[in-house]
Amino acid sequence: MTERNVNVDYCxxxxxxxxxxxxxxxxxxxxxxxxxxxxxxxxVDIVLFL
Numbered sequence: 434m435t436e437r438n439v440n441v442d443y444c445x446x447x448x449x450x451x452x453x454x455x456x457x458x459x460x461x462x463x464x465x466x467x468x469x470x471x472x473x474x475x476x477v478d479i480v481l482f483l
């Protein structure tokens with residue numbers, strides 16, 4: 434069985450947030466808050482910038 438990799442999942446979430454910011458659907462400030470909350474909740478080991 435494949436183990437879920439939270440870092441890969443987080444990378445995808447950050448890419449989605451970047452797309453939403455680019456298309457003016459959310460602000461960069463909102464995206465940063467969402468990314469930080471998800472990183473803490475899932476014990477992410479990597480740091481990505483929006």
